[in-house]
Amino acid sequence: MISVPIEYYLVVAAVLFVIGSVGFLLRRNLLVLLMSIELMLNAVNLTLVAYNRVHPQDHAGQIFTFFVIAIAAAEAAVGLAIVLAFYRIRKTMRSDDADLLRS
Secondary structure, X not given: OOOOOHHHHHHHHHHXXXXXXXXHHHOOEHHHHHHHHHHHHHHHHXXXXXXXXXXXXXXXXXHHHHHHHHHHHHHHHHHHHHHHHXXXXXXXXXXXXXXXXHO
16 A cells, blocks of 8 residues: 655645635635635644544544534534525625624
């Protein structure tokens, strides 16, 4: 079996994280913002699993990844519920209009 160096995993994770953070910072659509957050969380998961490949006797990377996936699922459910409620009230998905909910 061919072993993939850890640097490859970290480079892919860094690229995913950068794409997610650029998407979060530049886009205005709330759904795209949620997907960008999920992309950043998946980059963290890839880094944690890569850590587990380097230290196979320690399962801390897989345990942390499990908790990050559980938190991401809860975040997606709550985030989508908020986006749906926001869309029903304002008929828009732009994050710039979200501050109008205060009034």
